[in-house]
Amino acid sequence: MANAQSEEQFNISQRAQCTLSSTTPFFKYVQQVLGDSYDPVDNTNGIVNFGIAENKICEDLIMSKIKTLQGKDESSKLLYYDVNSGNAELKETGKKFLENYFDPLEDIDAGNVVIVSGVTASLETLAYAVADRGEYIIVPSPFYFRIEKDVKERAEVNVLSVPLQYKDDGLPSECIFSSEMLEEAFQNAKKEGKIVKAILLSSPNNPSGDVFSREQLLDILQFAYRNKLHVISNEIYALSVFNHEVKFTSILSVPHPDPNMVHVTWGCSKDLGLAGYKFAIQYTRNPKVLAYCLSSAVFTTVSSIVGFRLKEILNDTDWLNNVFLPTKHCRMLERYNKICTLLKDHGVKVHNSAATMFIWIDLTELLPEQTFEAEDALFLKFLAEKVFIQPGYQVCNKTPGMFRMVFTLDEDINEEGVKRMLNVLKSSPRYPHPCGNSTSY
Numbered sequence: 001m002a003n004a005q006s007e008e009q010f011n012i013s014q015r016a017q018c019t020l021s022s023t024t025p026f027f028k029y030v031q032q033v034l035g036d037s038y039d040p041v042d043n044t045n046g047i048v049n050f051g052i053a054e055n056k057i058c059e060d061l062i063m064s065k066i067k068t069l070q071g072k073d074e075s076s077k078l079l080y081y082d083v084n085s086g087n088a089e090l091k092e093t094g095k096k097f098l099e100n101y102f103d104p105l106e107d108i109d110a111g112n113v114v115i116v117s118g119v120t121a122s123l124e125t126l127a128y129a130v131a132d133r134g135e136y137i138i139v140p141s142p143f144y145f146r147i148e149k150d151v152k153e154r155a156e157v158n159v160l161s162v163p164l165q166y167k168d169d170g171l172p173s174e175c176i177f178s179s180e181m182l183e184e185a186f187q188n189a190k191k192e193g194k195i196v197k198a199i200l201l202s203s204p205n206n207p208s209g210d211v212f213s214r215e216q217l218l219d220i221l222q223f224a225y226r227n228k229l230h231v232i233s234n235e236i237y238a239l240s241v242f243n244h245e246v247k248f249t250s251i252l253s254v255p256h257p258d259p260n261m262v263h264v265t266w267g268c269s270k271d272l273g274l275a276g277y278k279f280a281i282q283y284t285r286n287p288k289v290l291a292y293c294l295s296s297a298v299f300t301t302v303s304s305i306v307g308f309r310l311k312e313i314l315n316d317t318d319w320l321n322n323v324f325l326p327t328k329h330c331r332m333l334e335r336y337n338k339i340c341t342l343l344k345d346h347g348v349k350v351h352n353s354a355a356t357m358f359i360w361i362d363l364t365e366l367l368p369e370q371t372f373e374a375e376d377a378l379f380l381k382f383l384a385e386k387v388f389i390q391p392g393y394q395v396c397n398k399t400p401g402m403f404r405m406v407f408t409l410d411e412d413i414n415e416e417g418v419k420r421m422l423n424v425l426k427s428s429p430r431y432p433h434p435c436g437n438s439t440s441y
Helices: 002-009 014-021 025-034 059-070 088-101 119-130 146-152 179-191 214-226 287-299 304-315 317-345 372-384 411-426
Strands: 113-116 136-141 158-163 196-202 230-234 262-267 280-284 358-362 402-406
Touching (some): 059 317, 088 113, 088 262, 088 280, 088 304, 113 119, 113 287, 119 146, 119 196, 119 262, 119 280, 119 287, 136 146, 136 179, 146 158, 146 196, 158 179, 179 214, 196 214, 280 287, 317 358, 317 411, 372 402, 372 411
Parallel strands (some): 136 158, 136 196, 196 230, 230 262
Antiparallel strands (some): 262 280, 358 402
């Protein structure tokens, strides 16, 4: 009797039970990693964290900038409530930022800007606004593992993944994603009784670093228009294109027959290395979607001090254009090339990326069999060697053998992690051993 009463006492809702039952493996490992993170001085036997997407490559510039902000007078208004969706000054900052860096076809209306506490909050809000419980949003795969949870945990919207395809020429960002691929997935979904309401794009793509071209975006938008689908564009890596031969194209810069069906979000966590600030700019011209986003902003409000600091940073275009962004792109390209060269010298294949903070590593040939079980076994070998690198199955990659590695950590941490990775790979009977035992770079 006591046990029955105890179980009843701790009962939770079916919604909460459903959320708990769909927890991804990534979170279990993250707790382990964060509790034992490698430090070259204080914890040399800790786990090198190549799994959590943080850009520390310009931490010195960001910290210097923040110190200058600490010398500015902060109004007592920061102590009190403000407009949940961002005050007029902050929305004006968002408007100017989008106009400066996203090359919009039309002027941005500050009244259509919503400031929210990160892109996760933005995607959840937009999913809730454009689709009903049980309906579907098309997402090109592979994709950031949280996207599925962003739209499903509370909005209860499902993801219909459509795998990207690749050309064989090895050029950066040469992914294939077309209206023909969308049409096939859309028609198959209809046959299965699935209702599709939107397409969610992430360009540049996490984890592959691919960037959709203007022509691809036009093709996607025309398909969406023909089928009355919303298009949500997650452009959180817009300012993290480090390959000068590749140009980022915002969906705001591409003509659409019905701009009311296009919604854009950008956040500061990746491009500015401010993951702890939880700040994003959301833009929509759809009056009903906007009304919902404004209504729900009480749940996604940015703190006043974060809003104040981001207003100062985003308005300082001289610092962004002449100091931060060129330095960041230069450092990222140098680090990316250095690690990729080392990996290739040791027989490891990498996808030729142009953007984001990831190296998309192809270890297919090192798997004993082409299964996700073999991929997971290799992931656990990495973890046993104290290096945490995300396997492809966790980011909805459709074939086994791919791994996502963050390359924007402190350089000594990157070097130690690569050394541990190569130690694991060299123990594989399928490893080609092309360049001896050196792992230094």
